[in-house]
Amino acid sequence: MLISRYSAPDFDPYGDNRPEDEGVLWAAPLASGPLDARLSLPGSKSLTNRELVLAAIADSPSRLIAPLHSRDSGLMVEALRALGTTIETVPGEGVFGPDLLVTPGELTGSTTIDCGLAGTVMRFLPPLAGLALGPTTFDGDEGARRRPMATTISSLRALGVDIDDDGRRSLPFTVHGMGTVDGGAVTIDASASSQFVSGLLLAAARFDSGLRLTHSGERLPSMPHIDMTIATLAARGVAVESPSVGEWVVSPGIIAGRDVAIEPDLSNAAPFLAAALVTRGRVTITGWPSPTTQIGARLEQLLPLFGGSVERADGLLTVTGRESIRGVELHLPEGGELVPNLVALAALADSPSTITGIGHIRHHETDRLAALVTEINGLGGAVTELEDGLHIEPATLHGGIWHCYEDHRMATTGAILGLAVPGIEVENIATTSKTLPQFPALWHTMLGGGSPA
Numbered sequence: 001m002l003i004s005r006y007s008a009p010d011f012d013p014y015g016d017n018r019p020e021d022e023g024v025l026w027a028a029p030l031a032s033g034p035l036d037a038r039l040s041l042p043g044s045k046s047l048t049n050r051e052l053v054l055a056a057i058a059d060s061p062s063r064l065i066a067p068l069h070s071r072d073s074g075l076m077v078e079a080l081r082a083l084g085t086t087i088e089t090v091p092g093e094g095v096f097g098p099d100l101l102v103t104p105g106e107l108t109g110s111t112t113i114d115c116g117l118a119g120t121v122m123r124f125l126p127p128l129a130g131l132a133l134g135p136t137t138f139d140g141d142e143g144a145r146r147r148p149m150a151t152t153i154s155s156l157r158a159l160g161v162d163i164d165d166d167g168r169r170s171l172p173f174t175v176h177g178m179g180t181v182d183g184g185a186v187t188i189d190a191s192a193s194s195q196f197v198s199g200l201l202l203a204a205a206r207f208d209s210g211l212r213l214t215h216s217g218e219r220l221p222s223m224p225h226i227d228m229t230i231a232t233l234a235a236r237g238v239a240v241e242s243p244s245v246g247e248w249v250v251s252p253g254i255i256a257g258r259d260v261a262i263e264p265d266l267s268n269a270a271p272f273l274a275a276a277l278v279t280r281g282r283v284t285i286t287g288w289p290s291p292t293t294q295i296g297a298r299l300e301q302l303l304p305l306f307g308g309s310v311e312r313a314d315g316l317l318t319v320t321g322r323e324s325i326r327g328v329e330l331h332l333p334e335g336g337e338l339v340p341n342l343v344a345l346a347a348l349a350d351s352p353s354t355i356t357g358i359g360h361i362r363h364h365e366t367d368r369l370a371a372l373v374t375e376i377n378g379l380g381g382a383v384t385e386l387e388d389g390l391h392i393e394p395a396t397l398h399g400g401i402w403h404c405y406e407d408h409r410m411a412t413t414g415a416i417l418g419l420a421v422p423g424i425e426v427e428n429i430a431t432t433s434k435t436l437p438q439f440p441a442l443w444h445t446m447l448g449g450g451s452p453a
């Protein structure tokens with residue numbers, strides 16, 4: 001297992017929320033009344049890590065304006081540096097850290113990449129390692145070794161890349177890059193993660209024959225994340241044709257360098273907006289982008305189903321909570337990363353909820369279906385695991401320790417419940433540093449505790 005953290009010399013993304021705080025219990029603050037808060041959030045993980053990858057294989061330098069600085073983006077930065085990309089931090093206008101100036105270089109292997117627990121690092125970088133000259137070994141946290149990687153490994157092999165995985169079809173494995181990837185036609189099963197598709201599409205224009213990618217499998221989760229990949233490529237001059245659903249074609253070509261402003265992370269807005277419903281108060285997020293490819297934008301439609309009201313105007317999204325939270329019937333294959341926080345609302349609702357189409361979240365940072373059932377029921381809840389989802393009955397919850405399983409979204413889910421349920425202690429709140437190191441400070445600010453240090 002590898003342990004590392006991003007350490008740009010002039011910026012510390014962790015603040016007072018350090019990975020070594022693991023094991024420390026965080027007393028989730030109980031809300032003393034309806035909230036009235038307005039917050040800005042750091043950049044999107046999914047956009048930052050896509051733009052970092054594309055910038056590294058572009059034809060000229062790119063500046064990422066107001067990018068995310070967190071464990072996942074830090075691991076991506078370190079990995080790309082190890083592969084030969086120059087990435088400098090430069091002062092910018094963003095309040096959550098510097099901009100990143102990315103200067104592509106010749107990709108060289110002979111290195112080891114720490115994926116941490118980041119799906120975007122483990123699925124987006126092996127194709128780049130195929131383009132590098134020399135071997136690149138991929139490994140990560142213990143939990144990362146449990147995440148599905150077989151599709152990345154088999155698809156790259158089919159496209160001409162030599163990979164040594166000792167037959168284990170998961171991390172760790174070594175990509176023996178030859179400097180070029182043949183590319184061509186490949187059929188994959190991306191039922192377990194859309195990131196298998198995104199990872200290949202991001203690098204496809206650099207393959208000798210481009211890519212004709214077909215998905216053949218029982219389901220394709222997180223389609224908006226694939227649309228995000230296609231949009232980031234289009235903005236850099238790479239057209240992805242989709243002749244039919246589940247089929248994508250990319251011609252070989254140049255990926256353009258560009259300066260790009262990273263939108264705030266709308267999935268990370270979910271716990272804060274949920275807090276408005278839980279406290280029957282009001283929370284506003286600033287800089288809400290529209291249009292956007294982020295699945296978090298769907299909160300505008302999802303939160304009213306739970307009984308909240310939502311207004312969006314002039315880049316502000318405001319959610320207001322009503323008397324009670326309603327249960328929901330949701331089929332949400334496209335929004336797995338929103339599910340843990342929505343389940344917190346369902347657990348506090350006054351009627352039952354069923355959320356389906358989310359079997360693939362068993363393969364996220366942890367088995368999220370099992371983790372949610374165990375932790376909510378451990379506090380007196382009544383959650384049942386379904387074949388591809390969860391059923392949640394109303395129940396009176398009590399305090400106790402909320403385990404996070406190294407999953408940032410489990411941590412924020414515990415915080416949401418803690419607003420309404422006295423005595424919840426979240427184990428390892430520092431796991432939020434995966435995508436939002438400022439989470440405890442922002443939560444404190446939202447609750448009226450003043451500005452984060």
Ligand SMILES: O=C(O)C1=C[C@@H](OP(=O)(O)O)[C@@H](O)[C@H](O)C1
Nearest residue numbers: 046193194195221222225336337
């Ligand atoms: O491409 C991306 O940036 C992501 C895709 C999704 O993965 P899955 O398709 O595995 O759900 C999402 O859940 C994850 O948080 C980020």
Ligand SMILES: C=C(OP(=O)(O)O)C(=O)O
Nearest residue numbers: 117118119120337364365
């Ligand atoms: C599933 C998630 O992350 P990853 O990018 O590691 O897959 C997530 O952030 O909810």
